[in-house]
Every structure is written in structure tokens, then in C-alpha cells.
Amino acid sequence: xxxxxxxxxxxxxxxxxxxxxxxxxxxxxxxxxxxxxxxxxxxxxxxxxxxxxxxxxxxxxxxxxxxxxxxxxxxxxxxxxxxxxxxxxxxxxxxxxxxxxxxxxxxxxxxxxxxxxxxxxxxxxxxxxxxxxxxxxxxxxxxxxxxxxxxxxxxxxxxxxxxxxxxxxxxxxxxxxxxxxxxxxxxxxxxxxxxxxxxxxxxxxxxxxxxxxxxxxxxxxxxxxxxxxxxxxxxxxxxxxxxxxxxxxxxxxxxxxxxxxxxxxxxxxxxxxxxxxxxxxxxxxxxxxxxxxxxxxxxxxxxxxxxxxxxxxxxxxxxxxxxxxxxxxxxxxxxxx
Ligand SMILES: NC(=O)c1ccc[n+]([C@@H]2O[C@H](COP(=O)([O-])OP(=O)(O)OC[C@H]3O[C@@H](n4cnc5c(N)ncnc54)[C@H](O)[C@@H]3O)[C@@H](O)[C@H]2O)c1
Numbered sequence: 658x659x660x661x662x663x664x665x666x667x668x669x670x671x672x673x674x675x676x677x678x679x680x681x682x683x684x685x686x687x688x689x690x691x692x693x694x695x696x697x698x699x700x701x702x703x704x705x706x707x708x709x710x711x712x713x714x715x716x717x718x719x720x721x722x723x724x725x726x727x728x729x730x731x732x733x734x735x736x737x738x739x740x741x742x743x744x745x746x747x748x749x750x751x752x753x754x755x756x757x758x759x760x761x762x763x764x765x766x767x768x769x770x771x772x773x774x775x776x777x778x779x780x781x782x783x784x785x786x787x788x789x790x791x792x793x794x795x796x797x798x799x800x801x802x803x804x805x806x807x808x809x810x811x812x813x814x815x816x817x818x819x820x821x822x823x824x825x826x827x828x829x830x831x832x833x834x835x836x837x838x839x840x841x842x843x844x845x846x847x848x849x850x851x852x853x854x855x856x857x858x859x860x861x862x863x864x865x866x867x868x869x870x871x872x873x874x875x876x877x878x879x880x881x882x883x884x885x886x887x888x889x890x891x892x893x894x895x896x897x898x899x900x901x902x903x904x905x906x907x908x909x910x911x912x913x914x915x916x917x918x919x920x921x922x923x924x925x926x927x928x929x930x931x932x933x934x935x936x937x938x939x940x941x942x943x944x945x946x947x948x949x950x951x952x953x954x955x956x957x958x959x960x961x962x963x964x965x966x967x968x969x970x971x972x973x974x975x976x977x978x979x980x981x982x983x984x985x986x987x988x989x990x991x992x993x994x
Pocket of ligand 1: 858871
């Protein structure tokens with residue numbers, strides 16, 4: 658009996674070995690997971706934030722518990738993700754660290770524990786890729802990234818893997834070394850792509866068909882007038898955009914309305930002030946992927962996606978990693994007892 662109670666441990670290199678460092682795994686698993694979410698085939702309690710530094714603490718210093726169940730092919734689990742904004746500068750470590758625990762939906766027993774921040778970064782980029790396919794101008798050429806840390810860098814890699822029509826990546830970071838390093842890497846790995854370090858955030862944002870802020874700021878700086886007509890803004894780091902961006906956009910899309918309308922994030926502030934509501938929301942992303950709501954209608958629309966980041970995404974992707982690892986004999990089986 659005891660021998661059968663076991664779970665698979667996957668380190669980051671195990672996750673990478675089964676395709677966890679390529680956007681294809683994520684784009685496929687996310688499409689299924691987000692459509693399941695739109696169809697009500699997921700369970701996703703609101704995520705609690707564990708903050709221990711008092712009211713003056715940095716917005717990016719927290720540990721978040723993110724549980725979810727995805728109905729098809731059937732997986733439950735939780736991502737437990739820590740974040741400390743100055744880990745990169747003070748500790749030389751990535752900002753975020755995470756474990757994902759997967760549970761068998763039938764017995765509720767844990768079946769896997771895996772390193773989770775690789776999956777987290779890539780699934781975030783995968784959501785942008787899916788959004789770009791449905792909400793960006795077709796054949797878009799210019800991508801603007803503000804914030805060139807791990808998340809910005811993964812977004813660049815995934816977008817360049819998925820869209821060979823990208824010709825130019827505009828980069829801005831308050832730390833110019835970070836922007837320069839990403840620019841050099843992009844041009845080394847993609848000799849046909851120009852990666853230009855912009856002189857300001859406004860300069861970068863204004864040139865993007867697809868604009869992706871990936872900073873750790875809590876002070877909005879992107880205003881609606883910076884965006885060019887036809888832009889898609891994927892608001893990955895959530896607090897970068899002024900309220901007028903949501904109010905001026907032709908379409909506002911979220912991953913999940915309940916998750917977006919809380920914690921005093923910008924959408925929640927607008928709702929509390931009475932200037933935005935569920936009725937003004939164009940769609941949740943899964944509804945667009947499922948064909949239940951339209952994506953982009955013309956090349957002039959300015960569209961904003963507010964991707965809070967969902968446990969459903971993590972569990973859908975981790976489930977795919979687990980299935981591939983179990984099938985290929987990757988990782989280490991551990992006895993639970
Ligand atoms: N929405 C989601 O699903 C999701 C998922 C994962 C991470 N995130 C968010 O992505 C963000 C980036 O994470 P990371 O791990 O890359 O962090 P990081 O610390 O590695 O990188 C952040 C970069 O942003 C730069 N920066 C900070 N403030 C800036 C500003 N005002 N203007 C320009 N550059 C600025 C920093 O110099 C740094 O290079 C975090 O806010 C995180 O919460 C969102």
C-alpha cells in the first residue's frame with residue numbers, strides 16, 4: 658500500500674526537459690484551460706495574499722496561494738508563489754519563487770510537486786501570445802516591453818517564437834543595463850529582429866502594436882494618449898496604466914472579472930468610483946478563445962487586456978508538464994509516507 662502512495666518531484670530542469678521552456682506547451686494548455694474557464698468547467702477560489710510588511714510594504718512583496726481545479730483532462734492543485742521586489746538587486750535571485758502541488762481530483766491525494774516559477778513566467782507569456790493572436794492587429798510588427806526583468810524577457814522570447822512577423826522590439830527599463838542586456842540577447846538570438854532601447858517609457862509605448870508592461874511599479878505612468886491607434890496593451894504588471902487607459906479603450910478584456918475587481922487594483926478603483934462596471938467589460942479572454950465573444954473588429958481599435966494571472970492557468974500548464982514527465986520517466990518519484 659505504502660509504495661503506491663507516491664508523488665513525482667520535478668525540479669526546474671525537469672520541467673524544462675519536457676518542454677517547459679518553450680511557448681508551445683503553454684499556448685496549447687492555456688487555450689484549453691481558458692476555454693474550460695469560460696464554460697464554467699473550472700473551480701477557482703479567490704487567491705489570498707499573505708503580506709507581512711505592514712501598510713508601508715512594497716506592493717510586490719507577498720506570498721500568494723493560488724488553488725484551482727480544471728475539469729478536462731482533470732487536475733486540481735495550487736501554486737504557492739513568493740515575491741520580493743528586491744531579490745534581484747539585493748540577493749542576486751529571481752524576484753519570484755514558487756512551488757506547484759498537483760492533486761488527483763478523484764482521491765485528492767498529491768500526485769506531484771514541482772518548481773513553479775518557470776511555469777509561472779511562461780504561462781504569463783503564453784497568455785500574452787493567445788491574446789495577441791485574437792486581439793492584436795493581424796501581422797503586427799512592433800512590440801514594446803517596459804520592464805526587462807525575467808517576465809519581460811520571457812514575454813519577448815515567447816512572442817518571437819510564436820509570431821515571425823515581429824520586426825522590432827522596443828525596450829525600456831529604469832535600469833538601463835537590464836534593457837541593454839535584453840536588447841543584446843534578442844538580437845543575438847534573432848538576427849532579423851531589431852531590439853531598440855528607447856529613451857523613455859513613452860517613447861517605447863508609443864511605437865507598440867503590442868505593449869506589455871512588466872515592471873514592479875505601484876505608480877501608474879502609462880496614459881491613454883501614449884498608445885497608438887490599433888494598439889493592444891497586455892497589462893501584465895497591472896499597476897502601470899492610468900485609469901484613462903481603461904476608460905478610453907475601445908475594448909477592455911480581463912482573464913477573470915472577479916479576480917480583476919479586487920485588491921484596489923485599477924479596475925477595482927474604477928468600479929468603486931462608479932466609472933466602470935461588469936457591463937462595460939467586453940469579455941473574459943476565455944470567452945473570446947471559445948468563440949463566444951468577438952476579438953478585434955478593426956485595425957483602429959485600442960484594446961486593453963488586464964491579465965491578473967489565474968490559478969487555472971498554472972494548473973492547466975502544470976498538469977501538462979506532469980503528464981509529459983510521467984510518460985517520459987522524467988523527475989523523481991517520492992514516497993509520501
Ligand atoms: N499578470 C500576471 O499573470 C503576472 C505573472 C507573473 C508576474 N507578473 C508581474 O510581472 C512583473 C515583473 O516581474 P519580474 O519577475 O520580471 O520582476 P523583476 O524584478 O525581475 O523585473 C522588473 C523590471 O522592471 C523594472 N522597473 C521597475 N519599475 C519600473 C518602471 N516604473 N519603469 C520601467 N521599468 C521599471 C526593473 O528595473 C526591473 O528590471 C511583476 O510586477 C509581477 O507581479 C504578472
